[in-house]
Amino acid sequence: MGNELPLMGQLHEALVGAARERLSDATRSLSATDIHLLFTGAAQGALRASAHVTGGGRSVCFCEAELRDAQGQTVARAMGTFRYA
Structure with missing residues (x-):
């Protein structure tokens, strides 16, 4: 992902x-129920986001993401x- x-x-x-x-079924819908954001520093150059699942079950999923700058700093x-329907 870029800028x-x-x-x-x-x-x-x-x-x-x-x-x-x-999701094993790509036709299921997904909606965000809560998102928290924390800024940790000033961005320098291009930015890249990455995310991973941290938990959940059949109807809810918990994820975390990081946004890093060109120097690799978060x-x-x-x-x-997220809630699955």
Whole structure:
């Protein structure tokens, strides 16, 4: 991911991607029920978001994401809760 999206957009996209990877049925819908954002530093250059699933069950998924700058420094973190329908 690049700088096309605002910071929160990049983190949200990464969180959703991680939550979708956990779905075995691609037709199920997904909705965010809670997202927390923490800025940890100033961004330098291009930004890259990554995310992973930290827990959940059949109907809820918990994910965390990091946004790193070109030097590899974390500039923002996000935690999200998603509900599967």
